[in-house]
Amino acid sequence: MVSPAVLPYIFFAIGIVIGSFLCLCAYRIPRGESILYPPSRCSHCGRRIKAIDLVPLLNYVWLRGRCRFCGCGISVFHPLSELSTGLLFMAACLCYGLSVPLIKALFFISLFILISVIDMEHYIIPDKVIVFALCVGIIFMIFTGDPAFTSALAGFGAALLFLLVLAVASRGGMGGGDIKLAAVMGLCLGWPNGAVAVLLGCLLAGLAGLTLILLKVKCRKDVIPFGPFLSAGTLIALHSGSEIISWYFNSVLIVN
Incomplete structure (x- = not known):
């Protein structure tokens, strides 16, 4: 032992x-x-x-x-x-x-x-990696029941819609691989943790981009890979998504 x-x-x-x-x-x-x-x-x-x-x-x-x-x-x-x-x-x-x-x-x-x-x-996320993640995520969902089917669909739809809107607003600044990865992660985490993961990824990417611009490492038009930040946001949401949501509703919304 x-x-x-x-x-x-x-x-x-x-x-x-x-x-x-x-x-x-x-x-x-x-x-x-x-x-x-x-x-x-x-x-x-x-x-x-x-x-x-x-x-x-x-x-x-x-x-x-x-x-x-x-x-x-x-x-x-x-x-x-x-x-x-x-x-x-x-x-x-x-x-x-x-x-x-x-x-x-x-x-x-x-x-x-x-x-x-x-x-x-x-600066790419291969489709075969995303498909593999989708298959394994579905296997986890079927055998563990986490997330529930309706929660998985809601997470998938929310993440996909949010990234699509962001891609349109950024006029091509968001890659197709990022959108597909976010949708798969939304499905794997379910609602609302999938939404938390995407929001955290965007926040981390924004902070990193601003820091690199201020340090003159990158210019405003330079491409910054979004995959690592979406990955970090998903890992945080996987471990602490419920706590983050509870903190937001109990602290931020109540104060406001």
Whole structure:
């Protein structure tokens, strides 16, 4: 029997391994390549990566961020994605313990790490990733009853409508992948958590965009990937959506 005190560290280790695999997926999926074959190789010289260089996090350190063979740089997204996945897996274990909600949280974490890396590097969210998320979300809904069917439809419709209106208002500033992802997340979270996720994503994206403009890193017309912010909003809503809604109604509305 594994000690409860050790369990979060086990999930951290599992998370960094999965994070490494997600980086492979993020590289190959936009290019239409198989995620299973061929084995991991350098994206610059094509040489197969040695087994010792596949150890998550540590490989980036001892290789100093460069390929062993050609010396080309390894994207910093790799160690950051591995570390983020590990920490989020650990946090999910601490929050939910060994339970069905933990499985759902781990799925969403993995999905959103994948989407965030792809969107930040390529400014797209592939349809095959969205379809996969939709299928798994429906499976969770059928076997767990969370969310209820009517709640899922309401969440789907609210998220889709809100993003469509925003896309029209921004005159093309919102991508089709963002709209489809928001609709799927609305379906997976149900009403009203799906709406909370989209609103939080918009708020986080707006704050990040304003900060980058003030720091003169981006201009007003520059494109900022929305996928990572929608992902963050969905994870927050998944864990604390009900609390956020209660706080809003009990604090904000009552005060006003």
